[in-house]
Amino acid sequence: MIVHIGTDHAGFELKNRLVAALRSKGHEVTDHGAHEYDALDDYPPFCTAVGEAVVAQPGSFGVVIGGSGNGEQIAANKVAGVRAALVWNEDTAKLARQHNDANVISVGARQHTEEELEGLIDLFLAEPFSHEERHQRRIDLIAGFERTGGYGTPEQH
Numbered sequence: 168m169i170v171h172i173g174t175d176h177a178g179f180e181l182k183n184r185l186v187a188a189l190r191s192k193g194h195e196v197t198d199h200g201a202h203e204y205d206a207l208d209d210y211p212p213f214c215t216a217v218g219e220a221v222v223a224q225p226g227s228f229g230v231v232i233g234g235s236g237n238g239e240q241i242a243a244n245k246v247a248g249v250r251a252a253l254v255w256n257e258d259t260a261k262l263a264r265q266h267n268d269a270n271v272i273s274v275g276a277r278q279h280t281e282e283e284l285e286g287l288i289d290l291f292l293a294e295p296f297s298h299e300e301r302h303q304r305r306i307d308l309i310a311g312f313e314r315t316g317g318y319g320t321p322e323q324h
Contacts, residue, residue: 168228169224170195170230171199171220171224171228173201173230177277180204194292210233217243218251222247231243231251231271232276235277236254239273240252254291255274255279260291261291264291264294265302266302269291274287
């Protein structure tokens with residue numbers, strides 16, 4: 168599986184260990200930074216780089232890491248075609264994939280142990296999208312709004 172990963176200073180050390188762990192599990196990992204620790208760096212460029220790479224490689228996934236994961240999710244979701252989910256437990260990891268076909272996971276390095284985060288990422292990557300019509304319909308509505316800024320006429324949804 169192709170995985171793109173990025174973080175700012177809050178997840179820098181963790182990211183480096185996660186890259187190694189993901190590679191040891193057979194994933195092809197691209198590290199979008201940060202590549203050096205800088206306590207004053209800003210997360211948006213790292214997260215949008217992950218999002219752009221995921222959109223450019225359909226079928227790939229992204230991992231964005233921050234202190235809480237909130238801002239990182241917001242930044243990644245600014246890239247058209249990204250469906251980033253903030254994940255904080257096993258259910259949210261699974262449901263992000265099952266119901267939302269999320270292609271980016273956002274996690275908080277300051278919210279969990281390294282082992283917990285690795286487990287959440289593993290669950291997210293392993294969980295398939297359900298392909299249920301109601302879930303696909305909702306994803307299509309979001310994608311349509313992303314493209315046009317509206318939902319069309321009521322008959323269209």
